[in-house]
Amino acid sequence: NDNVNGKTHTHLALESSYLFTYKDIMRITNNFQRMIGKGGSGTVFYGKLIDGSEVAVKTLTRTTVQSCKEFAAE
Numbered sequence: 001n002d003n004v005n006g007k008t009h010t011h012l013a014l015e016s017s018y019l020f021t022y023k024d025i026m027r028i029t030n031n032f033q034r035m036i037g038k039g040g041s042g043t044v045f046y047g048k049l050i051d052g053s054e055v056a057v058k059t060l061t062r063t064t065v066q067s068c069k070e071f072a073a074e
Helices: 022-028 065-073
Strands: 002-004 007-009 035-038 042-048 054-060
Antiparallel strands (some): 035 042
């Protein structure tokens, strides 16, 4: 758990990646309000972290082995 700007966030550091809770993702994307792209394995949404960093949040919509591999690679 980290405390950022007075709020606690749970994440697992994987190189320079973080694992966020679904509740965090809902807040970051403003309830998946702004779609910015769509790929073969999912939809990409605009998001903003608490520190103001802009991020792209990709959701996995197909659950084939190949789409999971592609999603993990990205």
